[in-house]
Amino acid sequence: MLHRFLVAGSFALGLTSFSAQAQTTADAKTDSVNIRKIYDEALLHGQSYDNLRTLCTTIGARLSGSPQAEQAVQWGKQTMEKLGFDRVYLQEVIVPHWVRGAKEKAEVKSKKLGKTPKINLCALGGSVGGNAKAGVVEVRSWDELAKLPDAQVKGKFVFFNRPFDDKLIEPGAAYGGAVDQRGRGAIEAAKRGAVGALVRSMTSAHDDFPHTGAMRYDEKVPKVPAAALSTNSADWLSQALKADPNLEFELEMSCQTLPEVKSYNVVGEIKGTKRPDEIIVVGGHLDSWDLAQGAHDDGTGCVQSIEALRLLLASGLRPERTVRAVLFMNEENGNRGGTKYAELAKAAGEKHLAAIESDGGGFTPRGFGVEAAQPATVARVQQWAPLLAPYHAQEIGPGHGGTDIGPLKDQVKALIGYDCDSQRYFDLHHTAADTFDKVHRRELELGGAGMASLIYLLSKYGL
Amino acid sequence: MLHRFLVAGSFALGLTSFSAQAQTTADAKTDSVNIRKIYDEALLHGQSYDNLRTLCTTIGARLSGSPQAEQAVQWGKQTMEKLGFDRVYLQEVIVPHWVRGAKEKAEVKSKKLGKTPKINLCALGGSVGGNAKAGVVEVRSWDELAKLPDAQVKGKFVFFNRPFDDKLIEPGAAYGGAVDQRGRGAIEAAKRGAVGALVRSMTSAHDDFPHTGAMRYDEKVPKVPAAALSTNSADWLSQALKADPNLEFELEMSCQTLPEVKSYNVVGEIKGTKRPDEIIVVGGHLDSWDLAQGAHDDGTGCVQSIEALRLLLASGLRPERTVRAVLFMNEENGNRGGTKYAELAKAAGEKHLAAIESDGGGFTPRGFGVEAAQPATVARVQQWAPLLAPYHAQEIGPGHGGTDIGPLKDQVKALIGYDCDSQRYFDLHHTAADTFDKVHRRELELGGAGMASLIYLLSKYGL
Structure with a gap:
């Protein structure tokens, strides 16, 4: 590549012209200048990348109830206090405390196949531990499971092996079409007398990382162990079952649920200059699965x-409404923090x-998804798209807010999810690979600037 | 992240409605269905990722004139022949043949500083070799160099240390604002009697990779060696010069330019069904710098x-106009292939x-930049944006085509550059880090599908 970029294309994006309903042309000009200030500050003096390094590499994995989760609470509080926010405080939250334990292994035994490869597997979050050696029956849908005669399920592992639908452009939609297996696989398997659930990892990637994540039990059904297999191991097992339908799967897991413990949401606040009683929340979740550093998740x-x-303050744009950064505890396995807030x-x-x-990763920004009772509210956010287009953050439309902010639904005009390029997200999600080195400094800082810009507009104009 | 993606937002992108100038509503429906076919084929059965693995890992670096460049020519020809294109042929191109040589090292000597760290450096492409030990004078602009008295430049290395402007959203624009130092640094240094040019690497990243790339000489000015320093080494040298302005830089490089050799462009063609005499070209460049695998570049x-x-054929969409895939030789240091074509x-x-x-990397697609004499031509391509919006490839506007296709400017209605997310591109560009593992399968396949979709539309409707 030599000259490819010498002409920096100024894109006419074909967006609807900025038909200012609430804003004048002068406003739009001021807003454009102020948003540029926010981006300048983020790109020249951004602090989120360095903050993330500290969180990921000095604290690391921080599942609810763990000592690291408590360290993360202190880190969040101190980080915001140092930035001089008007008020920083904790909100007590009682959280579940599940631990993986030292033992977690599996082996396939088959006289016909002889020596078998390593099975890359991990317990799903919330699973009971246990040891079992049993046959395996593979299914790809609930229907397929329902149609199996009891004799083919009872005393076996049910292997839920429906893959991501690779045709879907949004990996998140493919996740949505497969994650039911992880959520209720153990329940549906146990209902039919199975000894455990084995679930294909939630990703389009073909690799050796098992993906953990939350699973559920039903108090009326026996609790059986549930584990995720890496996609490579799942593909191998599926082939192996064709070669030897009578192979045996030996699983040993020592995970367990301990008594609930006290934890916290961390809240940092800047008081609004004109309407301090109206609050805008911006947040992510502080807890992360136990396998890695919880970098993108x-x-x-x-x-x-x-x-x-910080960007609003550093850019001299103290907001007119009150703005709160909330680091929610326990999104991954309970959403207790979001509920408590x-x-x-x-x-x-x-x-x-x-x-x-x-909460969709820290990749290059794309825009925002707006979840609102009134379509007019979505349209109101959409009219700001031209202000965000120079930064490629202009894709604004109906969408999903987020798990942590979900319980606020009946108290707000809109829940808004930050959207970024997500093609790489599910390669890392809930695996040992979700580490700091996967995050790109400029991509991350651009995202924070986009969020600050939206907050600036929301705080100035309301909804 | 638990539920974040369960609702797959269907984005109303605020794009101008598909005001079919040339197309009817029925056409738009057919086009939408056909483009979906192209994406399905790419995402379910895409071959570009596997092809790239072969090119990068079995051939690797392939600078013009190298044996690997000739292997790449054969690989390209065979790959397209196996796909059953109507015609596959080579176009002879005489190319320069520069080789790095075995010696390439530098050391800073300073009694005041004592032991100094390793300098991460590489020769710029086309540089003469040479050994020199001399003082260093740092500049950040041509103006600064012009104002220096001769005594401060003569017999020294000129150290061009203007960094990327991090405020720019497009890294390519930052590249455009810094790469003049690499291109004419050696000329301007030699004009003032300097013994060599040291140039800060072309990236926003802070790391130890030196970035090579093309540089020029002027026949009227002595040829002095030119090398790139990694940004970390450049930052260190800048500090070191403050501590000891009299430090000495010792450079040893054995690179040289050998006689020109014969090479080839590789062309694969599908004959148009209705207008075979009208040709649409789609291409990239086959040569790559010698430090890595030339994955993204x-x-x-x-x-x-x-x-x-391949996608057009496999989707049953044989084009109405003739389409040629061209693998151009020698983009990096001469553009002989593009000129010859x-x-x-x-x-x-x-x-x-x-x-x-x-030629801007294989990251997540964003859209296309259109370089055309007539604004109406740009508008004509832009009207297809709604068809590409479901795939996030809708950012279409005035832009730059590409170096290889540049010489075709007066023979076409439009030169069109494929645009993708470029935040990570200049971390890798022209360095040892530009390897296959940096390319994401789905990002790459989505890009090929976007290009095929545009070709489908161009071949059906013309311009």
Whole structure:
């Protein structure tokens, strides 16, 4: 590549012209200048990348209930205090405490196949431990399971092996079409007398990383162990079952659920200059699965939320409405933090305008998904697209807010999800590969700047 | 991340409605269905990722004139022949042959500083070799150099240390604002009697990779060695010069330019069903710098160009106009292949409609930049944006085509550059880090599908 970039294309994006309903042309000009200030600050002096390095490499994995989760709470509080936010405080949350334990292994035994390869597997979050050696029956749908005669299921492992639908452009949609296997595989397997559930990892990638993630039990059904197989191991097992339908799967896991413990959401606030009683929330979740550093899930969302507030202050754009960065605890296996925040907000009679969440990774920004009761609310956010187009953050439309902010739904005009390029996200999601080195400095800082810009507009104009 | 993606947002992108100038509503429906077919084929059965693996890992670096460049020519020809294109042929091109040589090292000597760290450096492509030990003078602009008294430049190395402007959203624009130092640093240094040029690597990243790339000489000025320092080494040297302005830089390089050799462009063609005399070109460049595998620069462009033709055939969409995939030789240090292709086309009286180039990396697609004499031509391509919006390839506007297709400018209605997310591109560009593992399968295949879709539309409707 020699000259490819010498002409920096100024893209006429074909976007609807900025038909200012609430804003004048002068406003639009001011807003454009102010948003540029936010991006300049982020790109020249951004702090979220360095903050993420600290969170990921000095604390690391921080599942709810773990000592690392508590360290992360202290880190979040101290980081926001040092930035001089008007108020930084903790909200007590009681969280589940599941631990993986030391033993976690599996082996396939088959006289016909002889020596078998290593099975790359991990317990699903919340699973009971246990030892079992049993046959395996593979299914790809609930229907397929329902049609199997009892004799083919009872006393066996059910192997849920429906892959991602690779045709889908959004990997998140493919995730949505497969994750039911992880969520209720153990319940449906146990209902039919199976000894455990083996679930294909939630990814389009073909590799050796098992992906953990939350699973559920039903109190009326026996609790059986549930584990995720890497996609390579799942593909191998599927082939092996064709060669030897009578092979045996030996699973040993020592994971367990301990008593619940006290933890916290961390909240940092900048008081609004004109309407301090109206609150805009921006957040990510502080807990992460136990296998890696929780970099893209969701360290990036936490540091971007803190950074969004810092960018407003550093750019001289103290917001007109009150803005809160919230680091929610326990998104991954309970959403207790999100639930608690909404409960406390309601009990205190607070008035929330909107809530923004970044929980889809820290990749190059694309825009925002708006979840609102009124289509007019979505349209109102969409009219700001031209202001974000120079930064490629203009894809604004109906969408999903986020798990942590979900419980605020009836208290806000809109829940807003930060959207970024997600093609690489599910290669890393809930695996040992979700580490700091997978995050790109400029991609991350651009995301925080986009979030700050939206907050600036929300805080100035309302919804 | 638990539920974040369960709702797959269907984005109303705020794009101008598909005001069919040339197309009816029925056409738009057919086109939408056909483009979906192209993407399905790419995402389910795409071959470009596997082709890239072969090119990068069995051939690797392939600078013009090298044995590997000739292997790449044969690989390209055989790959397209196996796909059953109507015609596959070579176009002879005489190319320069520069070789790095075995010696390439530098050391800073300073009594004041004592032991100094390793300098990460590489010769710029085309540089003469040489040994020199001399003082260093740092500049960040041509103006600064011009104002220095002769005594401060003569007999020294000039150290061109202007960094990327990090405020720019497009890394390519930052590249455009810094690469003049690499291109004419040696000339301007030698004019003032300097013994060599040291140039800060062309990247926003802070790391130890030196970035090579083309540089020029002026026959009227002595040829002095030119080398790139990694950004970390450049930052260190800049600090070291403050501590000891009299430090000495010792450079040893054995690179040289050998006699020119014969090489080839590789062309694969599908004859148009209705207007075979009108030609659409899609291409990338086959040569790559010698330090790595040339994965993103520009293996991805080559395999995507081949794939674009394959996708059309495999989707049952044999094009109405003739389509050629061209793997150009020698983009990096001469553009002889691009020049030759245009010359031969003109000499043969061929009628070219448009040329598309992918030479900005194989990351997630964003859209296309259109370089055309008539604004109406840009608008005509832009009207297809809604068809590409479901695939996030809708950012279409005025832009730059590409180096290889540049010489075709006066023979086509439009030169079109494939645009993708480029935040990571200049971390890798022209370095040892530009390897296959940096390319993401789905990102790459989505790009090829976007290019095939545009070709489908161009071949059906013209411009």
